[in-house]
Amino acid sequence: MKSIYLFPNKLKIPALVIFIISLTLVILIPFEIVYELRVPVFAIASDHFLSSENSFYLSFGKEDIYNELVDLLFFSSGIILAFSKEKTEDEMIGLIRYKSITNATYFTFTLLIISEFLVFGMPFVYIIMFFYYAFILFLNIFYYTKLFIYKKQFSYENED
Amino acid sequence: MKTKIKVFRAIHNITQAELAEKLDVTRQTINAIEAGKYAPSVELALRMSKMFNVTVNEIFQLDDE
Numbered sequence: 001m002k003s004i005y006l007f008p009n010k011l012k013i014p015a016l017v018i019f020i021i022s023l024t025l026v027i028l029i030p031f032e033i034v035y036e037l038r039v040p041v042f043a044i045a046s047d048h049f050l051s052s053e054n055s056f057y058l059s060f061g062k063e064d065i066y067n068e069l070v071d072l073l074f075f076s077s078g079i080i081l082a083f084s085k086e087k088t089e090d091e092m093i094g095l096i097r098y099k100s101i102t103n104a105t106y107f108t109f110t111l112l113i114i115s116e117f118l119v120f121g122m123p124f125v126y127i128i129m130f131f132y133y134a135f136i137l138f139l140n141i142f143y144y145t146k147l148f149i150y151k152k153q154f155s156y157e158n159e160d
Numbered sequence: 161m162k163t164k165i166k167v168f169r170a171i172h173n174i175t176q177a178e179l180a181e182k183l184d185v186t187r188q189t190i191n192a193i194e195a196g197k198y199a200p201s202v203e204l205a206l207r208m209s210k211m212f213n214v215t216v217n218e219i220f221q222l223d224d225e
Contacts, residue, residue: 090185091201092192154188154195 003094007084015084018077019140025070026133030126037066078136082143096150100143107142108135162221165194168212183207 007015028034041063047055054061082100086093108131115127169179176194180187183204192198200208209216 086186088180088184088186090189091204092186092189092198095198150192151188154191154197156191 006089007080009085009087009089011080012084015077015080018073019081022070022074022077023137026074029067029070030129035066036064037069038062038064041065074133075136078140082136082139086147092150093147096146097143100139100146103142104135104139108138161196161199162223163193163196164219164221165190165208168214168219172212179211182211 039062040060042060043056043058043063045057046061046063047057082097111134112127112131115124115131119127165179169176174182176190177187180190183190185204189198189200193200205216205220209219212219
């Protein structure tokens with residue numbers, strides 16, 4: 001039976017290292033601890049709030065791509081971490097992964113719906129920013145927690 | 161679902177780890193199936209029955225059977 005594509009197991013450790021580094025950099029962004037990387041880029045749209053004189057559409061212009069690089073590292077490493085094969089990949093682990101995606105979806109969107117009714121105005125921008133990164137983070141937390149519990153729970157041979 | 165994997169393992173004198181290796185699954189998965197915590201796929205059940213040289217029905221039964 002044809003199964004879904006999963007990344008090779010050897011990518012798991014490099015992905016974990018990059019994920020931890022990029023998560024740290026993502027956490028530092030709201031505290032303005034960032035580097036400026038202004039390079040020429042092609043953009044479909046570049047229009048910054050309160051500085052429309054530097055706007056450009058469907059053309060080249062200079063932009064700070066630090067956040068984009070951090071996001072690229074965070075999302076790609078997060079996806080590889082969650083969707084890379086275990087040493088022995090079997091159907092039970094596939095089920096754990098499927099359950100983790102379901103739980104992460106329920107959890108993320110329940111929190112988002114609650115936030116919709118509790119946070120109004122500008123602070124909601126921070127909520128959106130949080131949920132932008134939250135799903136992939138929750139997915140990995142749920143998956144590795146469930147995997148740990150599964151390995152722990154069934155690690156000893158039952159000889160009753 | 162009830163399972164007699166443990167019985168067939170004893171008949172064939174193989175451990176959970178050896179069975180897991182032959183079926184290309186983790187030992188934890190075999191343990192979970194034996195404990196009745198996980199129902200295997202049709203494919204895994206068929207591979208198991210082929211390995212023990214018995215029918216799937218002999219290894220797995222529904223609780224009310």
